[in-house]
Amino acid sequence: MVKAMQKVIKNNWVIGNWKSNPSSLAQAKDLAKEITAINFDATNGQIMVMPTNLHLSSIVDEMKDSKVLVGCQDVSFTSATTGAYTGDCSAEQMQAIGAKWTLVGHSERRTYHQESDKQLIAKIENALKNDIGVVLCIGETLTEYEKNQTLNVLQKQLAILKEINELENNIDKLIVAYEPVWAIGTGKVPQVAEVENVHKNINEYLLTINTGLTKTPILYGGSVNADNVETFAKSDSIDGVLVGGASLVADKFATLAKTFFATKK
Numbered sequence: 161m162v163k164a165m166q167k168v169i170k171n172n173w174v175i176g177n178w179k180s181n182p183s184s185l186a187q188a189k190d191l192a193k194e195i196t197a198i199n200f201d202a203t204n205g206q207i208m209v210m211p212t213n214l215h216l217s218s219i220v221d222e223m224k225d226s227k228v229l230v231g232c233q234d235v236s237f238t239s240a241t242t243g244a245y246t247g248d249c250s251a252e253q254m255q256a257i258g259a260k261w262t263l264v265g266h267s268e269r270r271t272y273h274q275e276s277d278k279q280l281i282a283k284i285e286n287a288l289k290n291d292i293g294v295v296l297c298i299g300e301t302l303t304e305y306e307k308n309q310t311l312n313v314l315q316k317q318l319a320i321l322k323e324i325n326e327l328e329n330n331i332d333k334l335i336v337a338y339e340p341v342w343a344i345g346t347g348k349v350p351q352v353a354e355v356e357n358v359h360k361n362i363n364e365y366l367l368t369i370n371t372g373l374t375k376t377p378i379l380y381g382g383s384v385n386a387d388n389v390e391t392f393a394k395s396d397s398i399d400g401v402l403v404g405g406a407s408l409v410a411d412k413f414a415t416l417a418k419t420f421f422a423t424k425k
């Protein structure tokens with residue numbers, strides 16, 4: 161008899177990437193306080209916020225008695241620990257401050273800092289060595305999208321995972337966030353069917369790297385807001401959302417998160 165395929169249960173995530181916002185620590189703390197008060201069902205998923213490095217320690221403190229996790233937006237590729245690397249913050253320092261996850265490869269860092277695959281590999285290794293989970297961001301530009309190159313571009317960006325020695329022992333410390341560059345901060349979003357096709361492809365490609373990655377949550381990011389989040393949450397292939405602009409207004413972020421988790425129930 162043919163055994164029925166078991167549905168893989170993945171964690172659901174709503175992640176707020178605060179980028180270089182807000183301008184003061186007082187504002188960041190206010191935002192954190194309001195987000196801490198969001199009443200969401202933790203059995204159903206996880207909320208995480210990612211403040212700037214400057215605000216990280218205070219926000220960890222602000223959120224310490226809440227269900228909200230705090231992560232960072234980047235870690236240094238030069239050293240996993242300490243050393244003479246002016247301006248860098250290492251994964252060991254992030255871990256000591258209380259960051260649980262880090263973004264790696266966000267399109268803004270790929271663009272403004274010309275981050276190379278070699279650097280991204282080192283960042284992932286450094287994070288995992290320090291027990292920090294990695295939200296690997298991938299996405300195609302508008303030109304690539306228009307030329308129908310999306311799947312190829314994404315596979316190339318994901319291929320760096322083959323080089324990660326630490327991956328085998330840290331399978332549950334990886335999240336992939338698919339963020340079309342043309343959808344970030346623009347108000348434009350792809351059709352859900354397009355995202356579903358991409359996520360299916362990402363999932364299949366991850367399995368060729370390591371079969372353990374079957375449980376890797378695959379998030380969508382790019383102009384997600386409280387009004388459109390339900391359409392993404394309805395899809396079984398979208399395990400979460402990475403939110404920029406809409407994560408900076410506490411009540412909008414609260415509505416977004418509650419809608420996401422309620423739809424996933």
Ligand code: PGA
Nearest residue numbers: 344345382383403404405
């Ligand atoms: P956005 O940003 O929600 O403002 O489009 C998303 C991101 O950059 O992660």
